[in-house]
Amino acid sequence: MSATTENLTRKGQVIRSAAELFREKGYAAASMRDLAQKLGIEAASLYSHIKSKEEILQSLCFDMATEFRKSLDAVEKQQVSASEKLKNGIIGHIQVMAKDLTSSAVFMNEHRHLSQPFLRDFLLLRINYINRFKSIIEEGVRKGEFKSNIDKKLAVMTLFSSLNWMPMWYDPNSNIDSISLGQQLADMLVNGLKKSN
Amino acid sequence: MSATTENLTRKGQVIRSAAELFREKGYAAASMRDLAQKLGIEAASLYSHIKSKEEILQSLCFDMATEFRKSLDAVEKQQVSASEKLKNGIIGHIQVMAKDLTSSAVFMNEHRHLSQPFLRDFLLLRINYINRFKSIIEEGVRKGEFKSNIDKKLAVMTLFSSLNWMPMWYDPNSNIDSISLGQQLADMLVNGLKKSN
DNA sequence: CCTACCGATCGGTAGG
């Protein structure tokens, strides 16, 4: 029930509507006039709430990035095996996405329309996040939990591919909730890495 | 060595340059003037080779779809176990993408800009392709090759997520060629499905 | 939040 438009500031409502529009049509194809119409106002009126079209994209992308980072922070503090850490990292990632599938889709598909220096900053955050997952995988290999002959880059990219497409097909009204989705996904991916004996 | 612009018709060169541009900037943000500049001609001159901007997108998307279909056709004819079939399907899919990473990226990220009825047709082709993979997974479950408690939709969507993001991170100049990439990916995904004993 | 408007750029056509 998080995606209602009530109990948001007007600016928050503008950003939420924009997220839906960016997801639907893509950032470049979504016009400020489309957005205004969705909100029942004139296009020019949008600019009393936001500075520019791109400012909206910036807040969507960087807010999601912050959520992902916080989720991984918590997982890294856990005193558990590498495979447990990886599983929990996956579950956390899925949960963050499930909390806001619309923003997640924008985060994933539209970030490339950020201008510099925002694009550079965004990509740095992303590579840092991926590298933290890669470290968990490396830890698992060192400790003998994961196969030693896996290509770590391939493994981590496959992992993120699976995670990041979830907003494209997951139906929040389906009978599988986001936690067990995360668990099943983690199970499927981790068991593909784990030694089979 | 496939992505050279030589030994193509002029129309083919236009489409290839457009693919690169669409990949880089996204379909909506790529202008016909950008494309003309890339080719060293005036924007208006493009229209002696192509009917419209969207016609280019259509040929890119549907040509890739045909390649994927043909690859799967060949795999389905094989008299092998379901897990072998799945592996070979994955390897084939990766090979088709590796043959043209640029068009693959456009196929994946830009197809939504197709107008009707092309968009509908495209999505039907895609769902059909996915369902054929799902049938292979179901066959594997029936025959006891795969775990019986897997969520088949989740499994097939995770599979395609992993495959479809490959053009975003795979470096064709890296020391891993597309065939062994496909094999490793297949191994990683299938072993996540297979019974462990 | 509105009216009125701007300069830039868009996909595409006419006619060579």
Next chain:
DNA sequence: CCTACCGATCGGTAGG
């Protein structure tokens, strides 16, 4: 493949 051009639409501003 070019010059010349069109109507539509874009993000955004001025001034209330």
